Amino acid sequence: MSDFVCRLGTPSGEVVTRIVEATAAADARFQLEREGFRVFSVSASGGGLASVLPFGGSARKRHVKQSDFLLFNQQLSALLRAGIPVLQSITLLKTRSASSALREVLADVEEKIKSGIPLSEAFEAQGIFPRIYTASILSGEKSGALDEVLLRFVDYLKRSVGLSRKLRGALAYPAFLLVASGFMVTFLTLYIVPRMSDLFKGLSQNRGLPTITVIVLAISTGVANNIWWVAPLILIVGLGLFVWLRTDSGRLALHKFLLKIPIAGVLIRQMATAQLSRSLSTLLSGGITVPDSWEISSQALNNRELRRRSQIVSPMIREGRGFTDSLDQAGWIPELAIDMIGIGEGSGSLREMLDEVAAFYDAEAEVKLEQLTTLMEPLILVFMAGVVVAILLAIYLPIIETISSGPMRGH
Numbered sequence: 001m002s003d004f005v006c007r008l009g010t011p012s013g014e015v016v017t018r019i020v021e022a023t024a025a026a027d028a029r030f031q032l033e034r035e036g037f038r039v040f041s042v043s044a045s046g047g048g049l050a051s052v053l054p055f056g057g058s059a060r061k062r063h064v065k066q067s068d069f070l071l072f073n074q075q076l077s078a079l080l081r082a083g084i085p086v087l088q089s090i091t092l093l094k095t096r097s098a099s100s101a102l103r104e105v106l107a108d109v110e111e112k113i114k115s116g117i118p119l120s121e122a123f124e125a126q127g128i129f130p131r132i133y134t135a136s137i138l139s140g141e142k143s144g145a146l147d148e149v150l151l152r153f154v155d156y157l158k159r160s161v162g163l164s165r166k167l168r169g170a171l172a173y174p175a176f177l178l179v180a181s182g183f184m185v186t187f188l189t190l191y192i193v194p195r196m197s198d199l200f201k202g203l204s205q206n207r208g209l210p211t212i213t214v215i216v217l218a219i220s221t222g223v224a225n226n227i228w229w230v231a232p233l234i235l236i237v238g239l240g241l242f243v244w245l246r247t248d249s250g251r252l253a254l255h256k257f258l259l260k261i262p263i264a265g266v267l268i269r270q271m272a273t274a275q276l277s278r279s280l281s282t283l284l285s286g287g288i289t290v291p292d293s294w295e296i297s298s299q300a301l302n303n304r305e306l307r308r309r310s311q312i313v314s315p316m317i318r319e320g321r322g323f324t325d326s327l328d329q330a331g332w333i334p335e336l337a338i339d340m341i342g343i344g345e346g347s348g349s350l351r352e353m354l355d356e357v358a359a360f361y362d363a364e365a366e367v368k369l370e371q372l373t374t375l376m377e378p379l380i381l382v383f384m385a386g387v388v389v390a391i392l393l394a395i396y397l398p399i400i401e402t403i404s405s406g407p408m409r410g411h
Contacts, residue, residue, distance in 0.1 A: 004019070004020050004021075004022060004025055004028040004042050004043065005018075005019055005042075005043050005124070005131055005134075006018050006019070006020050006028060006029075006032055006037075006039060006041070006042050006043075007039075007040040007041045007042075007120075007121065007124070007138070008032060008037040008038065008039055008040065009037065009038035009039075009040060010037060018032075018292060018295065019131075019295045019296070019299055020032060020042075025042045025043075028042050029042050040121070041121055041124065041125075043124060043125070043127065065099060066161065068097065068098070068099040068101075068102050069102070070154060070157060070158070072093060072097065072102060072106075073150050073153065073154050073157075074154055075093055075096075076089055076090075076093060076150055077147045077148075077150035077151050077154070078147075079092065079093070080146055080147035080150070081147040086113065086119055086146070087110065087113050087114065090106055090109055090110050090113065090119075091110055093106060094106035094107055094110060105126055105128070108122075108125075108126065109122040109123060109126070112125060118138075118141055119137055119141060119146075120134050120135075120137040120138035120141055123137060130300060131296050131299065131300065132153070132156075132279050132282065132283065132296055132297065132300055133153060135283055135286075135288060135292075135296050136149050136150070136152070136153045136282060136283065136286055137149065137150075138286075138288075139283065139285075139286025139287050139288045140286055142286075142287055143286060143287050145286075149282075149285070149286045152282050152285055152286075153282060156278050156279060156281075156282045159278060159358075159362065160275055160278065163271060163274070163362060163365060163366075166366065166369065167271075167369060170369050170370070170372070170373045171373065171376075173373070173377065174373060174376040174377055174380055177377065177380045177381065177384070178380055178384075181380065181384035181387075181388075182384075184384075184388065185384065185387050185388065185391070188388065188391045188392075189216075189219070189220045189223060189391065190220065190223060190224055190227070192391075192395065193216060193217060193220035193221075193391065193394070193395065194220055194221065194224045196395055197217060197220075197221065200213065200217060200398060209398055210393075210394070210397045210398060210401070212390060212393055212394045212397065213393075213394040213395075213397060213398050215394070216390065216391055216394035216395075217394065248304075251304050252304045252305060252308070255303045255304045255305040255306075256305045258303070259303070259305055259306075259332075263368060263371060263372050263375065264372060266368055267365055267368040267369055267372060268303055268306075269306070269332055269333075269334065270334070270361045270364050270365040270368060271361075271365045272301050272302070272303055272306050272332075273333060273334060273337050273357065273358075273361045274357075274358045274359075274360075274361035274362045274365060275300070275301065275302075275358075276297050276298065276301065276310075276333075277337070277341075277354045277355070277357040277358040277361070278354070278355070278358035279293075279296070279297040279300060280293050280294065280297045280354050281351050281352075281354035281355050281358065283296060283297060284350065284351045284354070285351055290317055290323055290350075291314045291317045291318050294310075294313055294314050294317065295314045298310035298311070298313065298314075306332050309330050309331055309332050310330050310332075312326075312329055312330065313326045313327060313329065313330050314326075316329060322345070323341070323345050323350070324338055324341055324342035324345055327341060334361075337357050337360075337361065340353055340356065340357050340360075341353060341354065341357060344356075
């Protein structure tokens with residue numbers, strides 16, 4: 001089963017975007033038509049916001065830079081705000097863009113607009129833009145405030161990408177420590193210790209070797225003697241794990257595991273809460289209904305387990321349950337966030353409260369991220385220092401014992 005993004009006309013005359021799970025696009029279209037919808041377009045679902053920033057997958061996606069995408073939307077909003085028509089704005093930006101890939105995309109969008117296709121559908125047909133982006137454009141077309149919708153989307157994107165960059169930057173140093181320490185331990189184990197083995201054999205004839213030396217020597221010798229089949233085995237296992245993690249079941253298992261890690265699991269939930277709240281606010285600002293906003297926003301979550309848990313919310317809202325009560329059933333959204341959203345829902349200021357929730361959990365995620373990196377760095381240093389000290393003791397302890405016992409035998 002796959003997810004398909006469907007642009008529909010309801011029996012009441014509204015144009016909505018809905019995500020449908022089906023085995024094929026034709027099955028999704030048949031299912032919706034049977035339910036009384038008029039189907040305008042059906043396109044395969046992407047992998048969330050992370051899968052399109054930077055745009056990845058095909059050759060064209062790999063070369064469309066995130067910075068070009070942000071700059072384009074800022075310029076498009078400015079042109080529309082100045083009163084320039086959509087088609088003329090697209091044509092102008094296509095000519096001025098420094099990105100050849102973006103020019104190619106805009107040329108196709110321009111042709112579709114000339115043939116009478118709406119801007120939102122023209123962008124959706126490219127298959128490289130996040131669903132929240134195309135849905136935002138659709139809402140801007142319906143409300144007549146496309147320039148404002150684009151500005152809200154740019155702000156949403158900047159904040160989401162900014163937190164992701166902070167995460168990568170914070171984890172870069174611990175990762176460097178881990179890799180550097182690993183290389184050092186490998187060098188000591190496979191190069192230094194085996195070359196000391198002849199000396200250890202001579203020392204063992206006179207007196208027994210320390211226990212730590214016997215253990216380290218056995219590990220080092222075993223690895224050195226079997227490196228020709230151990231290394232390919234590790235490579236094959238690593239490659240198999242990499243391929244498995246690229247499957248739906250592998251990613252789901254990995255994301256479930258990440259949620260169970262202390263501190264890291266809480267950080268993932270907080271980041272997801274901030275992202276979800278901000279995308280909901282962006283879509284609701286454009287006039288998209290709560291169920292449709294939830295479907296689009298939850299499908300943009302990077303963690304597949306949280307995405308899976310969120311699937312039960314939209315049907316409950318459509319059945320008439322309250323938004324806050326439905327959120328509680330997902331089982332992963334923090335209680336404080338649910339309470340804040342409940343206040344916003346009850347007071348009629350849901351969109352404004354979602355912005356507050358997003359800002360609050362952005363700040364909480366930054367604090368938790370700092371705690372995580374503060375904890376990781378000393379743990380890695382202490383662990384690797386312990387390994388290195390053990391290897392050095394294994395090398396020098398027999399020599400020190402031999403030197404210290406020499407004068408006593410001579411005396």
